Amino acid sequence: MSRARSEKRDLAYNMWIESGGKMMLIDIAAALDISSDQVRQWKRKDRWADKIDLSNNHVTNESVINHTEEVEPSQPEAKKNSGRFQPGNRASVGHGPPKGSRNAAGPRSGDPYKGNNNATKHGFRKMVFPDDEETHAILNEIQTLSPLDILWDQIQIQYLAIARAQKIMWVRDQEDRTEVLKRERRGKNPEKEWELQHAWDKQATFLQAQSRAMQTLERLIARYEELLIKDLDVEEQQLKIEKLKAELEKIKNPNPEADLKSYLDALKTTAEEVWPNEEPEDKEEVPEGEADDK
CATH class of the missing domain: 1.10.287 (Helix Hairpins)
Known part of the structure; x- marks a missing residue:
């Protein structure tokens, strides 16, 4: 005697269909108090992916049947589909990212994502030191020492x-x-x-x-x-x-004038060091007549 179909099997299917195929299987399992492996097995056996059309969000409760007439493809189309799935094949439906997904898109501004470590030389500091402002301030201060x-x-x-x-x-x-x-022991016999x-x-x-x-x-x-x-x-x-x-x-670059100037400056400095406090003596004023006689 075969076992009766579980009611949770249909409930799990309806929850997934109503979410448009976006509800995680692990969330469905948690809501129904069953294992996620069981939900995954039901999804595979009942072919849930064939009953939902993610391209236009059209959901049906019955199996999707392809009623298109078999028309011989034109030459370019036949060449295009050569080596791939047959026209009308829905093997990949439900397995791609949801509409509007940006999983493969980079940052809009062109800058690295927040937390990007491309410019990090090595991860020693990040692994050893805590990531807070005080620690970073101390490390920056150490760099100047x-x-x-x-x-x-x-x-x-x-x-x-x-x-x-x-x-x-x-x-x-x-x-x-x-x-x-x-050590301290409490109770009937404290110790x-x-x-x-x-x-x-x-x-x-x-x-x-x-x-x-x-x-x-x-x-x-x-x-x-x-x-x-x-x-x-x-x-x-x-x-x-x-x-x-x-x-x-x-x-x-020899420069005689510069050498002479340096020599004179050195002599002047030496003279000031030898006679720092001496002042030149006042000369005696000689009358003009006497000076002429001399």
């Missing part, structure tokens, strides 16, 4: 951590004991488990942590001084190169 600046910030942060730990982990005296609640931290345990932990932090700070300072010396050497080398370029330029 030199390795020396970053290293100096690390030194300050490390020193600040050591100073704060000195206050937080300070052991008052030998009687300084701390009780920490590790609490405490961990006792004695003064010598806290002091030993503090000394170990402080020693490691101090060693890290010393390494950072040593590295900072090393980079600082290298930067000074680089600056000195650049000054030497600029001086050498200036001397080569003088050799290529």
Whole structure:
């Protein structure tokens, strides 16, 4: 005895037809409380796609029957359909995109879509850092810092951590004991488990942590001084190169007048450095008659 046709089968078909073939099968399955595989099987067996015409939105409840007369196609049409489906074939009906779809269309303005990453060099930042304004501001600020600046910030942060730990982990005296609640059980038989931290345990932990932090700070300072010396050497080398370029330029374009002017300016500067506060002595006024006699 064959099993009776399910009422949900017709309901699923009607829901799909009324939506113009646009309703998702998974939504139909959710509305009827059945699996989407079952709806997909009904659609295939009952040939739903043959009963809806998406080109003109004409819907029928009966199977579509092709009543066109068999007419021998003309020569151009026969050549056009050569190797393809026969005229009147509806195998592709219902399988294309809905009318008005822009799935294959690009952006109207010609610009990339929102969220496009074509210009991204690599996805490291996007994968590691959160995508918010504060993080981006910090990253942009880092771009303007030199390795020396970053290293100096690390030194300050490390020193600040050591100073704060000195206050937080300070052991008052030998009687300084701390009780920490590790576990608590509630109910008919309540129970609490405490961990006792004695003064010598806290002091030993503090000394170990402080020693490691101090060693890290010393390494950072040593590295900072090393980079600082290298930067000074680089600056000195650049000054030497600029001086050498200036001397080569003088050799290529000699200018005696300019050299003489430079020499006189140098003499003037040297004289001012040697006698900075001396003023020229006033000459004695000689009468005109005596001057003529002389």
